[in-house]
Amino acid sequence: MYQSLKNLTASQQVGALFLILFGLLLLASVSAVVLSLREGDDSAASDQRRADLQNFEGVLRTSWFMALVFWVGWLSGNNVALVLFGGVSFFALREFMTLSPTRRGDHRSLVLAFFVVLPLQYWLVGSKYFNLFTVFIPVYVFLAIPVVSALANDPQRFLERNAKLQWGIMVCIFGMSHVPALLLLNFPGYTNRTAFLVFFLVLVVQSGMLAQHLASRRLRRSPAAPQISQSFNWPSWWIGIAVGSSVGGLLAGITPFKPGQAVAMAFIACVAGSLGHLVMKALKRDRGIPIWRGQGPAVTGAGGLLDRVDALCFAAPVFFHSVRWYFGL
8 A cells, every 4th residue: 555655646645535534434424323313212321322422423523624624724725724723723722711710910911822922833834933933832932921921910820820821822822833834844755745744643643532432432441540531541542542553554655754654653643642632631620621612602513623633732743843853854
């Protein structure tokens, strides 16, 4: 499969991936509909099956959303892709901050985050200032936010409020901005094909998350962190990592990686994404909410936008810097 994909032109690779990806998603969606039509009784086993089906449909909706984001980014070009992912960052940060209590003294910091930090971060990405955009938020913004908050003259819960905003900026802006940054990497002999790196990242992370979810429902093992997630256990986690890494190896032909390198990069992305998803679950438990949209209307439908991209926000920067470091870009 590796050599077959390598021998295809970029247009042929796009067509093949379109058929494979949306064909698999369509089959999974039809299967979910068929399963939902099955009659059930009021037994505990039937209730559990319905709950499992709802969880599966949630993961499936996330997969559809991420696939559509990739194709829109692919068709629209780098500049529109930057705007698209900038919009994803904006709405994800809005969800994060809406469900976190703020005070009047936070208003200046929030304006700074939404209308200065976010566009400036994506401008740095689009300008290919890679060395600067990777430290802009972790260094300069992390120092600037508490200064702006201190000038607001509100010391109550100062550390907690600033840490909350810094964490939201780190996940929703810094993490997500690394996805379109993959489009701008300059691999020798890989011109005009960097969108496949975004596809590779999204597909391996989502495949690993889906496999982990299905395995946890089958294995019924004791959760590793029961106060945070009832579905996270180490056997299912390893199964998800193995599946995601294997998918990465199969997709090596559309990347600048050799099969072994593709497996290693997919492994890194899946580990970062799955553990990041667990961290975001811990934040939701802290806020006392099941999903990030809370009680209001969500941007993407049944679940919150941040529920759909949280794993990608963690996987993207780790994957991006691993690729840059290993290939010396």
